[in-house]
Amino acid sequence: MPPKKNDTFLARIKGNLHEMHPTERRLADFLLSFPGELASYTATELAQLAGVSNATVSRFIKKLGYESYDEARRHVRTDQKTGAAIYLLGSKTKNPDELINAHxxxxxxxxxxxxxxxxxxxxxxxxxxxxxxxxxxxxxxxxxxxxxxxxxxxxxxxxxxxxxxxxxxxxxxxxxxxxxxxxxxxxxxxxxxxxxxxxxxxxxxxxxxxxxxxxxxxxxxxxxxxxxxxxxxxxxxxxxxxxxxxxxxxxxxxxxxxxxxxxxxxxxxxxxxxxxxxxxx
The missing domain is CATH 3.40.50.10490 (Glucose-6-phosphate isomerase like protein; domain 1)
Structure with missing residues (x-):
């Protein structure tokens, strides 16, 4: 089923899992755990974090119904404002001093x-x-x-x-x-x-x-x-x-x-x- 316009970013991923190739599924699994990372990083940086190629990221974004990576980032930033804790998790661990100072x-x-x-x-x-x-x-x-x-x-x-x-x-x-x-x-x-x-x-x-x-x-x-x-x-x-x-x-x-x-x-x-x-x- 094509993604619906009002679907959240996570809902779009879950709705397309059955159609994804193995490398796309690897990216999907990463973003299901850390969806907010798409708003924080460029396509190249996200590919490196998830261990996939830039081409995989591009195919993945198109499969979710977005015209561009920037459109997907804007959608994730909108979803972050709903208060869902999953969108605020980061995949990188800060050292204790950095963590305390950041908060x-x-x-x-x-x-x-x-x-x-x-x-x-x-x-x-x-x-x-x-x-x-x-x-x-x-x-x-x-x-x-x-x-x-x-x-x-x-x-x-x-x-x-x-x-x-x-x-x-x-x-x-x-x-x-x-x-x-x-x-x-x-x-x-x-x-x-x-x-x-x-x-x-x-x-x-x-x-x-x-x-x-x-x-x-x-x-x-x-x-x-x-x-x-x-x-x-x-x-x-x-x-x-x-x-x-x-x-x-x-x-x-x-x-x-x-x-x-x-x-x-x-x-x-x-x-x-x-x-x-x-x-x-």
Whole structure:
């Protein structure tokens, strides 16, 4: 079967395995394990890595339905943005010092880039809205769910009405029906996003609630959003580096606490007193 236009790069390989010659199959096996390498290397370099000829690489690319090697590279780079860890694996092993430095430097670059597009005025506007809201809803799926819980735990110290949704066994409709224009929604939409994210965002906006969307993609700011923060999460390995996201959520939470005023400090003092009473460390 000819490859479909919307097939992923890996799907194209798997769909053509039965038609491949032995050397093409060797290249296919290599790319099934390290598909991201096609985006990182020239055709000649890829041929050397896989132990095949340049001609094999050319035939292979044509068999997958691409007009050129550059077209295939662009497709792989697009697939890398979906968050699939397999696309971020590399076939070459770095020495320990190189590996540590690569991760540290990438984390620093991510934080610098993220905060170059963020200003304290926007963060303070969101913090003040959170404090004034009737209720705060923090939404996250998959990876985003963990960070949604982190953010809730931080701001719960000064505000009571904050919920992470959806919890296990719950439907979103049950919660969206309760969101009002007096509320604030913090929506974490990290890769990989679930299908229906945009529809959900539209439904939330229709409630009139003030909405902050935090993403790690390169999408343009969606119309109607009160805030849209972009966090760079590039990484030298198979998993996204979320250092910039944690830094952003930390700063927002700190400003919520600092701007909470006497009421917030009273709740914070009471919590600390209860920690001591309960013997919490």
């Amino acid at each position: 540290i430097n990438q984390a620093k670059d991510n934080i610098d880039h993220t905060f170059s597009m963020t200003n304290l005025k926007e963060i303070d506007q969101l913090a003040e809205t959170i404090l004034a809201a009737r209720r705060v809803w923090v939404i996250g799926f998959r990876t985003s769910f963990s960070f949604a819980n982190y953010f809730q735990w931080q701001i719960l110290q000064v505000i009571e009405g904050v919920s992470v949704i959806p919890q296990q066994g719950e439907t979103l409709a049950e919660h969206i029906a309760g969101i009002s224009s007096e509320d604030c929604v913090v929506f974490l939409g990290l890769q990989r996003q679930v299908s229906g994210n945009i529809q959900l965002l539209n439904l939330i906006q229709s409630t009139g609630a003030r909405t902050a969307f935090i993403s790690d993609g390169n999408e343009e700011r969606k119309k109607g959003l009160d805030w849209h923060f972009h966090c760079r999460t590039a990484a030298p390995g198979p998993l996204f580096n979320h250092a910039s996201l944690i830094a952003l959520l930390h700063l927002i939470a700190v400003r919520v606490i600092e701007l909470a005023g006497p009421t917030g400090r009273k709740r914070l003092a009471m919590i600390e007193s209860l920690h001591e009473t309960l013997g919490d460390i």
